Amino acid sequence: MSAPDDIVIDVEGLTKTFGKQVAVRNLSIKVKRRLIYGFLGPNGSGKTTTLRMLTGLLRPDGGHGTCLGYDILRQSAEIKRHVGYMTQRFSLYADLTIRENLEFVARIHTLPHPRDRAQEAIVRLGLESRAGQLAGSLSGGWKQRLALGACILPGPELLLLDEPTAGVDPQARRDFWDEIHALAADGLTALVSTHYMDEAERCHELAFISYGDLLATGPVEEIIARSNLSTYTVGGPDLDALSRRLKSLPGIDNIAPFGNALHVSGRDGAALEESIGPLVEAGPQHWQKSAPTIEDVFIDLVSRPKGALAAPSKDGRNA
């Protein structure tokens, strides 16, 4: 085995093209055991494609690596036995009940006593009163819960969750993340794709992908620190007019409204300060230097011209 035992996912140079379009380009990540690893990126950036390559559902055009120590190109049967993959779109059987779906999963994994295993999962999910309901008639949030339950049921070592909380209410999302953290504490590893920034902050580590390219990896604070972004928070009246004015100034790369304030960021701190200097003096808004949020960093990463990225971030968290 090429990867040390505590590295669960270790892939290098993964590439996938559909026709002429490159969905994932030269992607390398390492994920340590028991980590919750966030996978972020805008729509169409290649998150789902990457997860599918890890489970053997798509064959990479280039690259190699292991998942749980099994070769992703040649041992997908083993991988499927030990990985729980939750698809982005609900893909359990809508015309089976919750119980029937869970029993099916238990049987496919040839677990002993599939009925008991399904019942346990139903209790764990708090779905006792709905066990006989058709899965297709569940609300979005319950569908996601059921899908997660089905993933966990066979006792996988690694979870690949594709936008598991899309369209789920805040309370349910919090419960969901509590569950993921509990599972990680029990020894599971989870790779979770998401669009939510607050969820990104709940992950131990992150990978950020955009249009097929891996832009940054590492713990949240590290990514923020490495971004070299200077950010000011501006409060006060007439923020709209100010925002329009700022757009044309040099050194300002990003302006994002946050509630009643604006976040103004620039990659070149000196240029930023030079541009905003007169405005800080003039008022009436009040300016305050602040730490960039992970969202500032991500918006900045996506908006950078291609190829302008520093190489070291590619190599991930070990940098």
Place this chain on the structure above:
Amino acid sequence: MLDAVRRPLGRTLAVLIKEFIQLARERTTFAMIIAIPLLQLILFGYAIDSDPHELPTAVLAHETSPETRAVLAAIDRTGYFRVAYAVSSEAEIDGLVHSGKVLFAIEIPAHFGRDARRGLSPEILVIADASDPAAIGNAVAALSGIAGGALAHVGPPLTGADAAPPFRFVVHRRYNPAIETSLNIVPGLTGTILTMTMVIFTALAVTREVERGTMENLLAMPVRPTEVMLGKIAPYVVIGGLQMAIILFLAWLLFDVPVEGSLGLLAALTTLFVLANLSVGYTFSTIATSQLQAMQMSIMFFLPSLLLSGFLFPFLGMPLWAQWIGEALPLTHYLRIVRGIMLKGAGFADLVRDVGALAAFTLAAMTLAVLRFRQTLD
């Protein structure tokens, strides 16, 4: 080692149970399974009325004698013929038969009465339109029964051996000399019904999962293509058996179609035939990208089966190229099997060639399906 058997079996069973539940829940499919054989058999069965009476007939009599009248009366008493035209020339007969105004034309020769009494056994020509063989079969059979007694009360033959009938019918079949009897239709119908339903049901099996998006989940689970195939096919073997039972029972109840041979052999070989069709359908469903495409492929398979298997047209009457295509279709072989067992009481030894062909076909289709089954999404 035990695991090597238990696991694949368990996974196949998992798919099978799931399919059964889904099938039971899909009411229209379930209704179709019962309704298709019922409807087809009743419609086909009665539409082809295996024993029609009062068929339009033209008569050309070259003499009017007591004997002629006696023969015509006897023909009338069979109930199968209705004299619609009395004509005076052969040209008129040709016109009537050709235009379909009559199914039969009966020509009684000159000196019929005299020749009959002299024991010369004169011939009455019967022209039959055999383009619909089912319609005329029983009528022709009924004719042979009347030659002996028709002239009994007209007077005894003047001379000759008593054993020889006083006259004979000579039947000329037009348009379809290779006659098929009505009994052939019902056993053949079992084959076409099974072909239609079995292929269509499994043709949707895989495409349905793809279209509903459940394929991604199924593929992410540790189940092999063979296990998916067997699990998906198995419920329909049971259903095919059910359909066969319905058909046989109705055929016996409504049309008195017997099963001359062994019922067990028929059941076993029908199962083989059902498997052959299921694997065709399943192969389609691994090739098609949508349920619509799968349906179109099924129809493309069903049409030649209907036309070239010997169900609609006599197999040996087809051109050689059509026979070759026919030999490649499971229905052709099954028709021979089912007709052989039901009508002629054939045993396994008589059917070995067709059984072998069916088995080879099934194996080839299943292998193709497993090879075609996409284990990835690209």
